[in-house]
Amino acid sequence: MVSPLHAGEYLYRAGTQVQGQYHIRSGMVKTFVITTTGEECVTGFYIAGEMLNSGRCSGVHRESAVALETVSLCRLDAQAIERLGSQGLSVAMLENQAQQASYEMMHQVNLRQTSAEKRFAGYCMQYGLRRVQLGLDEAVLPTPMSRTDLASYLGMKLESLSRVISRLQSRGLIAARRDQITVLQAAELAELANHLRY
């Protein structure tokens, strides 16, 4: 257990040595990279109950991770993980990594949708899935990240995201507040999103 972080504080920075993995107890964390033009590109959002295994626990962090709100977390340091591994306790860990990789792929596929609306709808579905996985309400999507961050994550400009949200809200598919999006018509939203067949 690490002492809680406040919004804007870093869990780690890109380029530093990986110390271990972080299990998020509460709050949300974003990960991002910086491109050559200096733009921040948001690569992921992690919610309470999930594990950040950046770099897959070897070498150097490729992304930076920062708290979006007050975050409490547990750090499993690399040596402890290795010990667990040799005792065969790493099964859960491997499963978690596979799960994470699966989420990443869904997002990667979602990014290829050519319409901003589809990408946003896909994001809502995927977020819902992750919530279900953790035993939470899939219709309520806490949204502590800024619109700018979310837009970056979804490969669109802030204004486009804003318009998409407004449009879907006026159509009654979602209810949007600054810090929370509620899915009202999951079926219709799912139809918009071009999600993976499993």
Added chain:
Amino acid sequence: MVSPLHAGEYLYRAGTQVQGQYHIRSGMVKTFVITTTGEECVTGFYIAGEMLNSGRCSGVHRESAVALETVSLCRLDAQAIERLGSQGLSVAMLENQAQQASYEMMHQVNLRQTSAEKRFAGYCMQYGLRRVQLGLDEAVLPTPMSRTDLASYLGMKLESLSRVISRLQSRGLIAARRDQITVLQAAELAELANHLRY
């Protein structure tokens, strides 16, 4: 060593049990998923010298893998990998996975570029990087995949890709043949692409 596959033959299909990992000796392999609308979405291209570790060697394949041309490959089955692991020989394997994850992230970031030209330029850079890593000429990019596959991989429509290629060719940045793209002005192409700062 598995007997060579011809273009269109599958290495494995999504939903089947993971048997192990594949090291490609020659030829190119594409991986893809199918969305609920039945569209094929190309998630990766693998070149000779690289390793396909779909599912990270546990559980079920999330993607299908198919040969784009005649392909020869080695299969490392899961048990063999485990044996290696217990002997501490898995370091190279882990490094390979980290490498692969890094490529995936670069691609994920590249997919967020809002212009088709940037995404294509980014693809060329990344392909070049992978070639360098394998000791090959980074300027010559064998392209056995169809334009449709490449467009899917880059999150654009076939016609857009075709136009981008024509435009860059007429500007003298690349030379494009059906099955090979040659980078002529690497610096200018790199400037177009918004790649990661490392």
Added chain:
DNA sequence: CGCGCTTTTGATTTTTGTCAACTAGGGTGG
């Protein structure tokens, strides 16, 4: 040598980015 497929090119529509103005909300200090 033609046939079918993939790719390229053209014309048009739709979407998104861009620039700019306006609004809302949170925090600060009077």
Added chain:
DNA sequence: CCACCCTAGTTGACAAAAATCAAAAGCGCG
């Protein structure tokens, strides 16, 4: 406690880019 300010977000108008629809051109293969 309220007014103000500053930032984040929304909305509008326009320009740019990509999707779409359609047709022509290459290219491999029988």
